[in-house]
Amino acid sequence: MPELPEVESVRVGLEQHVLGATIASVDVLRDSVARRSVSPSAFADAITGASIDAAVRRGKFLWLSLDADAVALSAHLGMSGQFRVYRDDVPVPHSHCRARFTLTTANGPITLDFLDQRTFGYLHAESFVHTADGLAGGLGSASPLVPESVAHIGRDALDPALVRSTVLTQWRRGIRGIKQLLLDQTIVSGIGNIYADEALWRARVNPVTPASALTGKATGGLLDATQQVMGEALAAGGTSFDALYVNVNGESGYFDRALNAYGRGGEPCARCGRPLQRAMIGGRSTHWCAKCQPVGRRS
DNA sequence: AGTAGCACCTGATTGC
């Protein structure tokens, strides 16, 4: 479940079910899921026997802190990754199951599956590095550490430590269309294709507006809109259109019913009634209202 | 240094 609200619902599920558990065994069902590790067996060896202390997230990057920050079990869900937790009735691994973990807890064993139809997601065992500002590395832990593979991305839209002025400066420094800046995970992480379109619609900013042409008021409004949309989606359990995007219990979120732009090309704009536009921009399908979101808008 | 393009995959849907 790719964007921030969906990954956060997964993080909360992991926090509820696997905190304090010990990793008894790891079964890699498709080698490429551990492609960032030296080998699937090296991945399994690095985490087997470890205890899970925290479930942490920054943007779309998720990790479990093992053995008091000795090792990170990091996970990226890519386009289609899921975690599923089973306690009593453990099914035969799904055809999309790429790795299965067996955990031991005070209340008995748990099975944790990592499913990923399109295989863009991955699991990795790696070291931690310190954050530059010394503040908590992500939501779910007060530790000022992040996995090495997460160090290059910015803080996410809902992180209290996000520095607003820095974001606005970096957005306005870009020459690309503002949508591409929104998707740049090194500035603000967690924004994906759905919420980029939603935030732009809400802030009435055209997706192809050169970022450097935006006023400070416009970028400020865009960051506000991004945070609002993310917060509302999170409260609704995330966005899902089908069984591919579910929480650790296999349940879907409902925010798709509240989307105003994404996936609504040709349908009337909820503000003005004009049919929404749809086009490929920067390789991603993009939806906007030509009337409410004119190019060259000054504020 | 910053940016565009493409590669990485599977599967559902659409169109001929």
Place this chain on the structure above:
DNA sequence: TGCAATCAGGTGCTAC
């Protein structure tokens, strides 16, 4: 009915 083309919530490497 069959088969090819298109599209999908992302990231990261390469080549300009």
